[in-house]
Amino acid sequence: MLLLQNATLIDGTGAPPWLGNLLIDGDRIASLGNADPADAAKIDCTGLAAAPGFIDIHSHSDLQVLENDRAKADQGVTTEVVGNCGFSPYPFLNDPFTKGRSALHEFAGGILFGSETDWGWQSAGEYIEEIHRRARLSNVLSLTGHGSLRIAHMGHRQGPPEPKEMDAMERALAECFSEGSCGLSTGLMYAPGSSAPREELIRLCRVVAKHGKVYTTHMRSYSHDLLESIEEQIDLARESGCRLQISHLQTVGRANWEKQARALELLERARLEGIDVEFDSYPYLAGSTVLTQLLPQRAMDGGIAQLLNLLADPAERQAIARATTAGMAQEWSDIFVASVGSERNRSLAGRSFAEIAAEREIAAIDAALDLLIEERGIVNILSFNQSDENLERLLTHPLCTVISDGFYVKGRPHPRLYGTFPFLLGEISRRRGWLTISEAVHKITAKPAARFDLKDRGRLAAGFVADIVLFDPVLVEGRASYEDPKVPPEGIAMVFRGGRQITPNTRSMNHVD
Numbered sequence: 001m002l003l004l005q006n007a008t009l010i011d012g013t014g015a016p017p018w019l020g021n022l023l024i025d026g027d028r029i030a031s032l033g034n035a036d037p038a039d040a041a042k043i044d045c046t047g048l049a050a051a052p053g054f055i056d057i058h059s060h061s062d063l064q065v066l067e068n069d070r071a072k073a074d075q076g077v078t079t080e081v082v083g084n085c086g087f088s089p090y091p092f093l094n095d096p097f098t099k100g101r102s103a104l105h106e107f108a109g110g111i112l113f114g115s116e117t118d119w120g121w122q123s124a125g126e127y128i129e130e131i132h133r134r135a136r137l138s139n140v141l142s143l144t145g146h147g148s149l150r151i152a153h154m155g156h157r158q159g160p161p162e163p164k165e166m167d168a169m170e171r172a173l174a175e176c177f178s179e180g181s182c183g184l185s186t187g188l189m190y191a192p193g194s195s196a197p198r199e200e201l202i203r204l205c206r207v208v209a210k211h212g213k214v215y216t217t218h219m220r221s222y223s224h225d226l227l228e229s230i231e232e233q234i235d236l237a238r239e240s241g242c243r244l245q246i247s248h249l250q251t252v253g254r255a256n257w258e259k260q261a262r263a264l265e266l267l268e269r270a271r272l273e274g275i276d277v278e279f280d281s282y283p284y285l286a287g288s289t290v291l292t293q294l295l296p297q298r299a300m301d302g303g304i305a306q307l308l309n310l311l312a313d314p315a316e317r318q319a320i321a322r323a324t325t326a327g328m329a330q331e332w333s334d335i336f337v338a339s340v341g342s343e344r345n346r347s348l349a350g351r352s353f354a355e356i357a358a359e360r361e362i363a364a365i366d367a368a369l370d371l372l373i374e375e376r377g378i379v380n381i382l383s384f385n386q387s388d389e390n391l392e393r394l395l396t397h398p399l400c401t402v403i404s405d406g407f408y409v410k411g412r413p414h415p416r417l418y419g420t421f422p423f424l425l426g427e428i429s430r431r432r433g434w435l436t437i438s439e440a441v442h443k444i445t446a447k448p449a450a451r452f453d454l455k456d457r458g459r460l461a462a463g464f465v466a467d468i469v470l471f472d473p474v475l476v477e478g479r480a481s482y483e484d485p486k487v488p489p490e491g492i493a494m495v496f497r498g499g500r501q502i503t504p505n506t507r508s509m510n511h512v513d
Contacts, residue, residue, distance in 0.1 A: 001025045001037060002499070007045035008473070011460040012052040012445035014438050022050055024466045027498035031462050045470060048493055049437070052445040052458050053078025053467030054421045058216075058247055058280050060407035062089050062142070063114030066134045071406070074488050075421040075478075076469035078497045079139040079449075079457060084247060084405070085218040086147030086187025087111045090121040091172060093152050106303055107151045107192075110290040110380060113408045125179030137502050139467070141452060143185040143216060144176040146204065147193040156303035158195035166200060173207045182452055183214035185247070188229075189293055191300035194220065198232075205240035214452060216245040222385075223252040223329035226259050227266065234270045237277060245451065246279035248405050249394060250287065252385040253329025260390045267399060278451060280403040281394040283424050285386055286482065288338055288407070288414040291372060291379035296323040304377040311373055321365045332357065332364035334384040336482075337371070339411030341378030345371065349411035350483070380409045382482070392434050395424075395443075401451060402443045415480035422489035423478025425471065437473055466499035 004022040009032060023030040023040065059080040061072060072080060082088070087108040094100045101120040112119070121127040124144060131140045149172060153165050161169065173184060184204060187193050208215045215237070219229035230246065237244035246267070251260040270277050292300060292307070299307050299320050310316040333354040340346060348356060348371070357367040371379055394400055402424055406417030415423075421444055429440040449458025456464050469492065476491030495503040 001040035003040040003042045004045045004050055005042055007048055007050040009460055010049050010051040010438055010441045012441055012458050014442040016438055024499045027466055029462055029464050029466050032460060048470045049473045051441045051469050052460055053469055054444045055079040055448040055458060056404050057081040057401055057448040057452060058084050058403035058405050060084060060111050062112050063119055064408060065138050065140045066130060067115060068137050071418050073137040073495060073502050076492050076495050078467040081141045081452060083143030083145050084185050086145045086185055086190055086193045088145030088148045089119055090127045091123050091152045092120050103151050103155055104148060107147055111407050123179060124176035124181040128180045141182040143183045144173060144181045146184060146186040147190055150192050156192055158192045158301040160197045161200060170203055170207055173204055177211040177213055183216060184208050185216045187218040188220040189218060191297040194297040201236055202240055205236050205242045209240050209242040214245055215242045216247050218247045222250055223256050226251055226263055230263055230266050234275060237275050244277040249279040249281050250386045251390055256329055257387050257390055278399045280401040282403055282405045282416050282420060283395055283428050284416055286382055286384045288382045291381050292377060294324055295320060307377060311369055325365055330383050336382045338380040338382045339409035340375045342375055382414055396434055401448045413485050415482055415485040418486055419478025419480035419489055422476050426477035466496055468496040470494040
């Protein structure tokens with residue numbers, strides 16, 4: 001047994017903190033209060049807060065959880081939900097038409113970047129078995145990505161599926177759920193999912209509802225068509241009966257910022273109607289994705305090879321440039337290169353397209369398209385999207401769960417990958433005062449646990465799994481920045497997953513003889 005003595009207990013429910021002891025017996029919490037068994041090892045937690053292990057329900061660490069990368073564990077994360085935004089490392093079919101694993105790599109490789117190059121699993125069951133075998137730092141739940149599912153059955157072709165393809169996708173999704181997948185995710189700003197018609201989404205959402213899973217969505221738009229996109233997703237939930245999670249809600253572009261109040265009203269009204277809808281947000285003004293997302297997604301019909309063919313045709317390139325510029329909500333000065341595929345342009349990481357264009361003496365759109373050609377489509381970006389006022393309203397809204405949305409790149413990742421949860425506790429809660437410490441902890445523990453039916457995680461309570469974070473509430477800080485995004489956090493003292501310590505011990509343990 002292990003006794004955490006004199007800790008400030010923040011139990012995850014939103015209740016005020018209180019001072020007490022927490023007893024761990026094996027992988028479970030045995031009790032909270034004044035217990036002090038003589039035969040327990042003891043850690044003096046004076047000055048430290050004890051909270052449930054943090055739960056990141058919007059992660060892209062699908063490959064890193066297998067590699068036991070420490071970026072999340074060092075923040076206090078003990079549970080991750082991967083497979084978001086339509087990208088999952090399964091399924092694929094060994095089929096000459098859909099090109100199997102190689103097509104999955106081309107589709108998802110810009111988001112699912114790992115040290116292993118031969119990744120990909122044919123089924124949810126195979127991937128989940130690999131998680132159980134290899135993942136030691138995190139409890140992992142996996143969503144089935146709609147984009148990956150579509151690639152497996154349709155290749156890179158856009159437009160509605162043939163009847164036999166639709167039937168096959170429904171069967172495959174049901175099989176994923178029976179093998180342990182926790183839900184379906186869509187990425188409706190990414191080809192080929194961007195071309196999915198309503199009927200396709202309704203049929204898949206009905207499978208989600210039938211199996212009692214969660215449907216998470218990266219919607220078709222977060223800028224000019226934000227409200228229409230929310231209405232589409234609410235309609236899908238209304239007709240199918242599925243639980244709906246709007247991914248990384250935000251309002252992109254200064255001209256659209258005023259739409260956020262109306263967006264929240266739509267979600268609140270849907271809740272009053274009885275629709276089970278919530279949303280999540282990360283605590284930063286900037287987001288990150290692949291550069292190809294800015295393009296008209298019709299240009300991606302056929303994959304990267306077809307895009308490069310189009311860009312080689314002057315008339316097609318001009319049409320893509322016009323459509324991209326017309327659809328953008330941000331300025332090119334707001335959009336920065338995060339990473340590229342080759343060494344040739346590695347020095348561009350951290351620079352805006354406005355800067356690159358000025359240096360090359362060309363228009364910014366041409367700088368972006370040239371870079372896509374030079375890097376054969378492998379370019380990740382970071383873009384400043386929203387306002388402080390809107391961010392505060394999102395994070396403090398009762399329907400909001402706080403997430404990282406972090407993913408790995410070759411160059412500069414978004415600082416959320418290394419800093420989200422300490423940043424929430426330090427900058428957002430302690431410094432800005434947007435949330436009390438109990439409210440902030442609730443949004444990363446009990447609230448996400450309830451969303452994904454984690455019955456014995458997310459709270460400090462007897463019988464719950466002993467996923468526990470000890471942190472200094474005065475010092476906790478996410479130090480990762482846009483300029484230096486890989487700096488580890490401060491103030492996270494110890495992290496336990498299932499009663500086992502997974503971070504270095506910064507406090508002495510008094511073992512009782």
